[in-house]
Amino acid sequence: MVKELETSHKLFHSFCLRPNIHFSAQEEGEKIILIVRSHPLTQLSWIANGVILFIVLITIDFVLYNSTTIAQFIMINFLSVIMILSYLWFNFLAYYFNVGIITDKRVIDVDFNSILYREINEAQLNKIEDVTSKSSGYIASVFDYGDIFIQTAGTIANIELIKVPKPTQAERIISDMMEKHG
Helix, strand or coil: CHHHCCCEEECCCCEEECCCCCCCCCCCCCCEEEEEECCHHHHHHHHHHHHHHHHHHHHHHHHHCCCCCHHHHHHHHHHHHHHHHHHHHHHHHHHHHCEEEEECCEEEEEEEEECCEEEEEEEEHHHEEEEEEECCCHHHHHCCEEEEEEEECCCCCCEEEEEEECHHHHHHHHHHHHHHHC
16 A cells, blocks of 8 residues: 555645655654644644734724823834734644654654753664554544554554544554555
């Protein structure tokens, strides 16, 4: 099945088959089969929060305009806009850099929790014991996203790919790669 997969980038690059990219820890001759990140629909909450914060700021501006000096008004707006844009930027970075990389040799889970902290877990395909995909809820079923849990042998950390698109297809790709290396 893996040989039949064509290069494709779908859902705002949250499900990329055979992408033409490289990553820093990539080994010689290692080919990337799939890159997944959270489904874009799961990001709507922080985007909506950013829009609501801008609406609240505009509303507060109408109240404060006559009761503050122009310098205070500009400073309040400047700091508020910086805070809202920072909130949006950090959430975008978390979305963009939390990725799962499936290669022909291993599965890598990169979790970007903040600018100063990231966690990288990897499992060689021959060390993977079980791959399970779960999709729960009406919205997850309609928009075809869910979680993939990869159990590994021994003390190696288990890998979780959360809210990724097409979890059953990704699970099938990982299982096929495991059989190939099994």
